Amino acid sequence: MKITIIGTGFVGLTSAVVYASFGHEICGIDIDQRKIDLLNQGVVTFYEPKLTEMVQDELERGKLSFTTDYKEGVSGAKIVMVCVGTPSREDGSVDTAYIEASLREMAKYITDGTIVVIKSTVPPGTLDLADQILKSETKAKYSLASLPEFLKEGTAVDDTLYPDRTVIGADDDETMEVLAELHKPLKAPIVKISPRSAQLAKYAANNYLASRIVFVNEIANVCEKAGANIDEVVEAIGYEKRIGKHYWYPGLGYGGSCFPKDVKGLANIADGLGLEGNLFAKLDELNSERPVQIFERIKKEIEGGWQGKKVAMLGLSFKPGTDDQRVAPALIVAPYLLAEGASIISYDPMVKRIADEKIAESLRYNQVETIEEAVADADVIIALIEWSQIVGFNFKATKVKEKQQVFIDARNQFDKAELTKAGYQYFGIGK
Ligand code: UGA
Numbered sequence: 001m002k003i004t005i006i007g008t009g010f011v012g013l014t015s016a017v018v019y020a021s022f023g024h025e026i027c028g029i030d031i032d033q034r035k036i037d038l039l040n041q042g043v044v045t046f047y048e049p050k051l052t053e054m055v056q057d058e059l060e061r062g063k064l065s066f067t068t069d070y071k072e073g074v075s076g077a078k079i080v081m082v083c084v085g086t087p088s089r090e091d092g093s094v095d096t097a098y099i100e101a102s103l104r105e106m107a108k109y110i111t112d113g114t115i116v117v118i119k120s121t122v123p124p125g126t127l128d129l130a131d132q133i134l135k136s137e138t139k140a141k142y143s144l145a146s147l148p149e150f151l152k153e154g155t156a157v158d159d160t161l162y163p164d165r166t167v168i169g170a171d172d173d174e175t176m177e178v179l180a181e182l183h184k185p186l187k188a189p190i191v192k193i194s195p196r197s198a199q200l201a202k203y204a205a206n207n208y209l210a211s212r213i214v215f216v217n218e219i220a221n222v223c224e225k226a227g228a229n230i231d232e233v234v235e236a237i238g239y240e241k242r243i244g245k246h247y248w249y250p251g252l253g254y255g256g257s258c259f260p261k262d263v264k265g266l267a268n269i270a271d272g273l274g275l276e277g278n279l280f281a282k283l284d285e286l287n288s289e290r291p292v293q294i295f296e297r298i299k300k301e302i303e304g305g306w307q308g309k310k311v312a313m314l315g316l317s318f319k320p321g322t323d324d325q326r327v328a329p330a331l332i333v334a335p336y337l338l339a340e341g342a343s344i345i346s347y348d349p350m351v352k353r354i355a356d357e358k359i360a361e362s363l364r365y366n367q368v369e370t371i372e373e374a375v376a377d378a379d380v381i382i383a384l385i386e387w388s389q390i391v392g393f394n395f396k397a398t399k400v401k402e403k404q405q406v407f408i409d410a411r412n413q414f415d416k417a418e419l420t421k422a423g424y425q426y427f428g429i430g431k
């Protein structure tokens with residue numbers, strides 16, 4: 001079966017290679033000619049484990065091709081899957097402009113029986129909008145479905161190959177059956193529901209996970225004030241089966257391309273439905289304020305505050321295993337520290353340049369290739385991201401004896417007692 005995937009980001013490209021691995025003919029479309037040229041040569045422009053190898057394998061098998069041309073890409077496809085971005089607007093609402101544009105572009109080339117699937121995260125009701133757009137451009141008898149995606153960056157391929165479930169939102173049985181058949185090789189439960197429920201399930205999953213992070217971070221704040229230790233509290237409550245130990249790690253708050261946008265998005269959707277003052281708006285508020293609040297709190301406890309401090313900032317991506325810097329803590333912490341008068345030497349095992357030109361060009365900002373170089377003369381070390389290279393580094397061995405060095409363990413990955421014994425002034429989260 002020919003399947004066309006529109007959008008070759010994390011979701012689109014991972015879906016493309018996985019469906020290709022099932023033996024389908026996959027054509028990926030993107031508006032970025034440079035990206036398409038590189039993909040046709042087997043080059044993926046972002047880092048995602050296993051993805052490049054799979055793209056190269058499927059290109060070689062002739063199961064995968066890429067184009068910028070909608071006519072070539074969509075003609076003859078049984079399924080056209082939209083995987084383009086749905087960024088947040090200034091007011092937090094979901095911008096579906098890329099979805100709308102791709103629907104207008106594909107409309108001329110779909111035929112009777114084509115299934116148009118929206119895989120991007122979209123507000124409930126978006127299929128009605130899709131229907132209006134397609135109807136205004138074509139007389140073909142297509143059908144529509146919603147197929148939310150639950151993969152995580154850094155483990156995108158495995159999450160797609162071994163999902164916890166596949167959620168299909170469709171109103172007609174035939175469409176539901178074609179899509180259920182497509183996902184059978186994954187051997188995961190298939191949840192067949194209405195398109196609106198499927199769309200909301202995606203927001204609900206991301207908002208629930210985000211709420212766990214906000215919750216554990218709020219408890220960490222209380223721990224700090226009350227003289228308790230968040231790691232011990234998590235251990236103690238995690239044995240409770242209804243709670244669990246997973247997805248409970250405190251830090252500077254959630255980042256990345258999805259949670260911030262989807263929490264804002266659901267807050268805005270609920271607001272638009274008359275549910276003002278909802279939980280989701282509060283989650284967004286608490287999470288957004290958190291990094292600067294933490295650094296303000298530490299400022300009061302270190303001699304002389306941030307002014308003139310040489311800071312080693314370790315980790316530029318939003319989490320380990322990816323070079324994605326969208327809503328990465330470094331992009332919040334770096335401007336804050338520079339404005340406070342500090343200078344920064346950064347390190348990241350994957351990210352080559354911070355995604356903020358003003359910071360990158362600042363005379364008080366520098367990036368180096370190794371952790372040794374970053375920490376050599378630092379007054380403050382911030383372990384921002386739990387990359388194994390950072391967590392596994394022996395900071396005791398590089399402690400400068402003549403200096404009172406501060407160590408900020410922003411992901412609670414280090415032993416407080418050991419680093420304190422080594423001579424660091426240690427700050428963790430909630431302990
Ligand atoms: C997230 C969801 O986990 C996926 O299920 C979803 O499909 C995806 O968004 C999406 O909507 O596309 P992702 O953004 O790749 O995936 O990253 P996560 O690993 O979930 O981490 C998100 C953020 O939460 C990161 O900043 C991470 O550091 C933070 N986090 C995660 C915590 O602070 N504590 C935790 O316990 C877990």
